Amino acid sequence: MRANARFYGPLLLSTIAMIVDLQNVIQALRNELHQYGEMLALLEQQQHVAQHSSTEEILRSISHINHQSTSIQVARERRKSAQRHLGATLQQSENATFSTLIPMLANSYQPMVSALVQENHELLERVRERAQANQLLLRRALELMQRFITTLTLEDAPTETPNRVVPLEQPALI
Numbered sequence: 001m002r003a004n005a006r007f008y009g010p011l012l013l014s015t016i017a018m019i020v021d022l023q024n025v026i027q028a029l030r031n032e033l034h035q036y037g038e039m040l041a042l043l044e045q046q047q048h049v050a051q052h053s054s055t056e057e058i059l060r061s062i063s064h065i066n067h068q069s070t071s072i073q074v075a076r077e078r079r080k081s082a083q084r085h086l087g088a089t090l091q092q093s094e095n096a097t098f099s100t101l102i103p104m105l106a107n108s109y110q111p112m113v114s115a116l117v118q119e120n121h122e123l124l125e126r127v128r129e130r131a132q133a134n135q136l137l138l139r140r141a142l143e144l145m146q147r148f149i150t151t152l153t154l155e156d157a158p159t160e161t162p163n164r165v166v167p168l169e170q171p172a173l174i
Contacts, residue, residue: 021086028079029116043130
């Protein structure tokens, strides 16, 4: 019995460590997915704001997007850290990708982790596409304003001569 305990002890600890690391990866992937979803919602809102609202609201939407971008970076770093820990537990390199790690997981976890990785990838692509579309929309609005400003040249404005004061018209007396 004691021989079995000595044999299973390290194996059991290794299995527990792998399960904890795997749960951390799953939670980190879910959080990253949530952050991308939040960003996509903000970008869709920004598109509406850019088409129908004031400059102040556009600037506010940009501020929210910048804040969410920071949240995405934090979520990504957490996921990468959890991924590195799982890789180390599975005796893989620090830079092991999910395509390397997933086949090493228990069969019951592979579909879920694969789906989360795929959903993150797809949602990130949608976020990029929406961000590029919004950038194009805002750039067009900026170009239209620039054209408008350039049409208001000083050459067409009424000018005053330095030595001549133009008198105001006096109302007619009855």
